[in-house]
Amino acid sequence: MDWTAAEWVAVLAVVIPATLALALVALNGIRAERSRRREIYGAALAATFEYREFAYVVRRRERSMAAEERIRISEGLRVVHGNLDHYLALLRTERSRQVEAKYELLVAEARRLAGGYIQKSWKDSGIDSDAEMNMTGIDFSRLTTFVDAYLAAVRRTSPGGASNF
16 A cells, blocks of 8 residues: 555654653653652651651650650650551562662661660650750761661662662
């Protein structure tokens, strides 16, 4: 069958925009997936930082309101532990086993280190004045290696590396 120029123009007028529309849909899907993963990975990391803060929260609890403070802090810790467990489970469903493994190591070390500080802080009596707000003896620098390893795994999951993530 010989097609005329008008028939080719008519066919191409349909095929080209349809192809471009499909390519745009695919590209938007890829961008949405990257954005979704970026949000999950960032929120998962933030949950580990929230947990660390409880080493300070427990130590700075108000001495004169011991029962109320125990309830307030325990509820906060329950939420944070729930968030950590949520992200551990969520990352197990993601495609990157490296990210999952590095996050598990980060959470385990954060629970070990920060949990130790939290337990020690519960043994203190709390504070009564602003002068007691400054604290020494809490050092999370050992977690830097775990955070860096997690972030490196996250960057590797993105095509083209960190610049595209």
